[in-house]
Amino acid sequence: MGLRAQLAALASRFKQEVAFYRALQKHPQTPRLAKALLWLALGYLLLPFDLIPDFIPLIGQLDELVIIPLLLYLALKVIPVSxxxxxxDQLESADNQK
Known part of the structure; x- marks a missing residue:
């Protein structure tokens, strides 16, 4: 598989995951703590300040790679499996209808 195909597959997967987290955020049975953790992850990704400044080589960029997945993991642990x-399932059925 070429680099272009791999990047296209990665972009497609990323779009699916963003849609999944958006659906979780809108679902009425998602606990408030999980919604707050999802918003924190988004805010940490988009806001210009960090716990560890980015000008510190290597460590400055690694904090995003640790903190954001940790927040997403904790949010998913709080949300019921159902x-x-x-x-x-909703996203899959929407994709099948296209």
């Missing part, structure tokens, strides 16, 4: 599966 809610996660329902959101995945």
């Amino acid at each position: 809610v996660r599966q329902e959101c995945r």
Whole structure:
């Protein structure tokens, strides 16, 4: 598989995951703590300040690679499996209808 195909597959997967987290955020049975953790992850990604400044070589960039996945992991642990599966199923059925 060429680099272009790998990048296209990665971009497609990223779009699916963003849609999944958006569906989780909108779902009425998603706990407030999980919604707050999802918003924190998004805010940490987009806001210009960090816990460790980016001008510190290597460590400055690694904090995003640790903190954001950790927040997403904690949010998914709080959300019931049935809610996660329902959101995945909704997205899958929407993709099949296209």
